Amino acid sequence: MALLLEDFDTLASTVAPSADSGPTDVIEDAARMAAYEKGYQAGWDDAAQAEAADQTRIGTEFARNLQELSFTFHEARAYVIQSMEPLLSEITCKLLPVLMSEALTETVLQELRPLVEDCADTPIDLVVAPESRAALEARVPDMVSAAVRIAEEPSLAAGQVYLRLGKTERKIDLSGAQSRIVAAIRALLVQNEKVLKHA
Secondary structure (H helix, E strand, O other): OOOOOOOHHHHHHHHOOOOOOOHHHHHHHHHHHHHHHHHHHHHHHHHHHHHHHHHHHHHHHHHHHHHHHHHHHHHHHHHHHHHHHHHHHHHHHHHHHHHHHHHHHHHHHHHHHHHHHHOOOOOEEEEEOHHHHHHHHHHHHHHOOOOEEEEEOOOOOOOEEEEEEOOEEEEEEOHHHHHHHHHHHHHHHHHHHHHHHHO
16 A cells, blocks of 8 residues: 655645736735734733733832831831820829929029129028928038028929029029920820821
């Protein structure tokens, strides 16, 4: 039994273009080229649209993540401040008055030293709030050699002192500093409560 194979010579001659290819072949080539350009442009447009869509999606996700991080930071900060509220209250009620008393005593002593050196024979009057007297009495006699008389004045606030030397008078007032510190701590706690309510 003989094996029959296809003759490619005859097939090539039927498929090969004729020597007299005319304007229809040029038109077909132009149509093919136009279809290729159209397909290429459509693919390019699709890729550009997909890229733009990806950029929009990434930008939106990034903005949302930033907003979430911002809320997380503010919430975390609010909870930290809330946990510190007892400490801040202790500082305001207990530590701050002690610190202000020490600061007042040091300030008064700094003012007294030059006065004592210049006017050793003239008594110096300290007019103080009743709550400031004990702290000043404990330190003043040891630090100055002149006669220092301490008098209470109920109308003065803690942190206020008048130094009188003859007709000269100086005012020391640290009460405003304490009030501002207390007000700042209270404002912080009030603002923190508002943040926690909206969290």
